[in-house]
Amino acid sequence: MKKRRYHGQSRKSRLLAVMLVMAMLLGMSTISVYAGELTGDISMEQVDVDVGEAGTQKDTTESTAQEKTDKVQEEMEPSGDDQPETEQTEESQTEDVTASPLMMNLQQSTVRKVVPEHHKYIQYNGNDSYTLTLDVKGAYASESIRPKVDVLLIIDKSGSMNEEIRNGYKRQSKMAVLKNVVSGTNGLTEAILGTRSTLDARMAVVSYSGNKSDGTYNDAWAEQVWTDSKATIDNSVKSISAYGGTNWEAGLRTGAELLGKCRSDAQKIVVFLSDGEPTFYYDSRGDTAGNGSSYDSDAYNHAQSQLRQITGLNAFYTIGFGSAWGSGNTRMSDLLKSSSASATKYYKAADSDQLADAFKEIAESIEYTCRDVTITDVLSDYVELPDNRMNYTVTATKGGVTTNITREGTVQVQYHADTKTVTAAFKSGFVLDKDTVYAVNFEVKPTQKAYDEYADQNGVYPHTGSAESDAPGNATSAEKNGFYSNVNEKVSLTYTYGTDGAAPDTDAYQEKPVVQVSDTQIAVTKRWENTNQNTTLPDQVVIRLYQDNEQTEYRTLTLNAENQWAGTFIHVAKGHTYRIAEDAVDGYESEITGDAEQGYVAINTRMPSLTVQKKVEGKLGDKTKQFEIKIRLADKNGNPVTGSYGGVEFDSHGEAVVSLCDGEQVCIEKLPVGTGYQVTEVLADREGYQTSYETCEGTLSADRTATVINRYMEEIPDSGIRDAGSFAVGGALVLLAGAGMLCIALIRRRRND
Numbered sequence: 001m002k003k004r005r006y007h008g009q010s011r012k013s014r015l016l017a018v019m020l021v022m023a024m025l026l027g028m029s030t031i032s033v034y035a036g037e038l039t040g041d042i043s044m045e046q047v048d049v050d051v052g053e054a055g056t057q058k059d060t061t062e063s064t065a066q067e068k069t070d071k072v073q074e075e076m077e078p079s080g081d082d083q084p085e086t087e088q089t090e091e092s093q094t095e096d097v098t099a100s101p102l103m104m105n106l107q108q109s110t111v112r113k114v115v116p117e118h119h120k121y122i123q124y125n126g127n128d129s130y131t132l133t134l135d136v137k138g139a140y141a142s143e144s145i146r147p148k149v150d151v152l153l154i155i156d157k158s159g160s161m162n163e164e165i166r167n168g169y170k171r172q173s174k175m176a177v178l179k180n181v182v183s184g185t186n187g188l189t190e191a192i193l194g195t196r197s198t199l200d201a202r203m204a205v206v207s208y209s210g211n212k213s214d215g216t217y218n219d220a221w222a223e224q225v226w227t228d229s230k231a232t233i234d235n236s237v238k239s240i241s242a243y244g245g246t247n248w249e250a251g252l253r254t255g256a257e258l259l260g261k262c263r264s265d266a267q268k269i270v271v272f273l274s275d276g277e278p279t280f281y282y283d284s285r286g287d288t289a290g291n292g293s294s295y296d297s298d299a300y301n302h303a304q305s306q307l308r309q310i311t312g313l314n315a316f317y318t319i320g321f322g323s324a325w326g327s328g329n330t331r332m333s334d335l336l337k338s339s340s341a342s343a344t345k346y347y348k349a350a351d352s353d354q355l356a357d358a359f360k361e362i363a364e365s366i367e368y369t370c371r372d373v374t375i376t377d378v379l380s381d382y383v384e385l386p387d388n389r390m391n392y393t394v395t396a397t398k399g400g401v402t403t404n405i406t407r408e409g410t411v412q413v414q415y416h417a418d419t420k421t422v423t424a425a426f427k428s429g430f431v432l433d434k435d436t437v438y439a440v441n442f443e444v445k446p447t448q449k450a451y452d453e454y455a456d457q458n459g460v461y462p463h464t465g466s467a468e469s470d471a472p473g474n475a476t477s478a479e480k481n482g483f484y485s486n487v488n489e490k491v492s493l494t495y496t497y498g499t500d501g502a503a504p505d506t507d508a509y510q511e512k513p514v515v516q517v518s519d520t521q522i523a524v525t526k527r528w529e530n531t532n533q534n535t536t537l538p539d540q541v542v543i544r545l546y547q548d549n550e551q552t553e554y555r556t557l558t559l560n561a562e563n564q565w566a567g568t569f570i571h572v573a574k575g576h577t578y579r580i581a582e583d584a585v586d587g588y589e590s591e592i593t594g595d596a597e598q599g600y601v602a603i604n605t606r607m608p609s610l611t612v613q614k615k616v617e618g619k620l621g622d623k624t625k626q627f628e629i630k631i632r633l634a635d636k637n638g639n640p641v642t643g644s645y646g647g648v649e650f651d652s653h654g655e656a657v658v659s660l661c662d663g664e665q666v667c668i669e670k671l672p673v674g675t676g677y678q679v680t681e682v683l684a685d686r687e688g689y690q691t692s693y694e695t696c697e698g699t700l701s702a703d704r705t706a707t708v709i710n711r712y713m714e715e716i717p718d719s720g721i722r723d724a725g726s727f728a729v730g731g732a733l734v735l736l737a738g739a740g741m742l743c744i745a746l747i748r749r750r751r752n753d
Helices: 009-026 065-076 084-092 174-183 188-193 230-238 248-259 297-308 331-338 352-367 448-456 724-752
Strands: 031-034 046-049 118-126 129-137 148-156 164-167 170-173 200-208 220-227 267-274 315-321 343-349 370-378 392-398 401-404 411-416 421-426 437-446 481-484 492-497 505-508 520-529 540-547 555-560 566-572 578-582 588-595 599-606 610-617 627-634 643-645 648-650 655-660 665-668 675-681 689-694 697-700 704-712
Touching: 129 370, 129 492, 148 188, 148 230, 148 248, 164 174, 164 352, 170 174, 174 188, 174 230, 174 352, 188 200, 188 230, 188 352, 200 230, 200 248, 220 230, 220 248, 248 267, 248 297, 297 331, 315 331, 315 352, 331 343, 343 352, 392 411, 411 437, 421 437, 448 481, 448 566, 520 540, 520 555, 520 578, 540 566, 540 599, 555 566, 578 588, 578 599, 610 627, 610 655, 610 675, 627 648, 627 704, 648 655, 655 665, 675 689, 675 704, 697 704
Parallel strands: 148 200, 148 267, 267 315, 315 343, 520 599, 610 704
Antiparallel strands: 031 046, 118 129, 129 437, 164 170, 200 220, 370 421, 370 492, 392 401, 392 437, 411 421, 492 505, 520 566, 540 555, 540 578, 588 599, 610 665, 627 655, 627 675, 643 648, 675 697, 689 704
């Protein structure tokens, strides 16, 4: 027996008699029924009968004979309302005509949800550029344990279900449409009980209508008790015929009885469908009451009261089927307020397509597929978006095939610069396809802070990348040192299993990718100029590196003979401008050439000296005479060189006067390279002296000696013969002697005359 009305014992007795007569007349195959508990005057004996509708034999191939016996035994057990003598007597003594709702306290099963597989990883693109990826894989609530689900379908079979509605390009009765959507290809039963279902599921079917002449508590039928057979459920739905009024209370009451036989550890889900408002209800005796043709507020209140007595449901869905449910009719949606189920939702289905959509969404919620996903990533202080702009792609990968879905609108990706937060929100209600990996990929780069800290710590990183934080083929993160890309506790996946009303869950991404940065080096070479092998160089020179416009040095470098006057600034942070300067070296001018990229050359040129000396020529020249000599100095730009150099003080005109005698000199040291000089004698060509100059004017790039010569002018010109003066004296004496002898000879001659 697959269909059973729940009503009083007298009704059961009459039904048993009919069954016995039909069995004897038709000679049908048997079903075991224990009849002893139906009335007190029937002995407990096993009677074999088989009952079908309209002479059609029911499909019993799904179960063994013993299963049939057990199932019918369960059906025939008296429920809470099968105590008419006591309950009806008590109720009849009051003025209240309301039937007591059937209380059914169920043990609500907890869904053993599996966290959707999700990963965060990184890909190095070169040139300090990276791509971060956060993905999530579509999944059901449990991958290792098939969720247990018991789904009760409560169907309105009132006469209005024979009315026609649109079904594609044709019109069909609402009942015919319902049967097709439930049992057809990709229908409700296929999703829940079909071969591709991932559920450990059972279904049961209750139908309800309303008829005042149909006995007590007799407006609803258990079309099919709990079974995991899709064919059995399909056949039970297909056998339903529409007639009568609409008694919501009856459907919920009979449904409560079947819910009492759910598996305690299964999810308990009810789908309640109606094409019209309630017109009937049960009075205190279980008889059908109400106007039967239009909305009856008592009928609605009874339905609410009955629903409130059913506790422990995991989900309760209502479907308003047909055109009766206009925008102003909210009774089906309001009915949800009376349910204590964890998840509730109302679906309006005006035609076959909307009904199919409603069942599809319900089936998806029952399968606990992952939906309403939001990925959140808060970037660390060490990474940022290039140009502070979100450059991203969204992909879906299944079976090794990757599809770019960036422009499909499936995922909205945003960046909030003030909090450095990236959010990727899947559109509302979007259900992740099972085994499809959805990935959000976006570019990041290291921040200046990362470069600076890395350089400041001399190339030492503070973090280590976690396992599996590398993209396929990448090898820069897992177990590698670097900077974390994210504030890990704020990187999360938020998702919902079940319907829109279900509570969302949030789980963190466990991977911690890192980024590395590169630094730079700045080479410095020292070059000495205007020196020779006799020049004594300083012990060392200090070179200072300055960053940007800072006045405090960023690094220092010492150059000396040991390092061959060359060195390199290492671990220099990128992203800045640099310049160098060196500490002053006494007696040298410094010039810096080059740049940070090609390297610097620090040129030290020894500052030249000017030596001014005096020379007096001629035997009669006065070697002790002091001659005043004027020295004039000017820099490269022609400006006077002032100050003291080598003990010589130069005035504001760049002039100094020194007094020198023969063989004396003065050395003017450490003059700027390129200094122009002029040396002149104050009183030149005076007192019998002729003044001449050797290298007494020019520009100093090296040491120079200027000589001022004074020659005494009254002396016989130099013949060029060595000791010419001695020969001249000798010649004069010979002439004098000759002249004397001539005079003596003349005197003697006169005497003789």
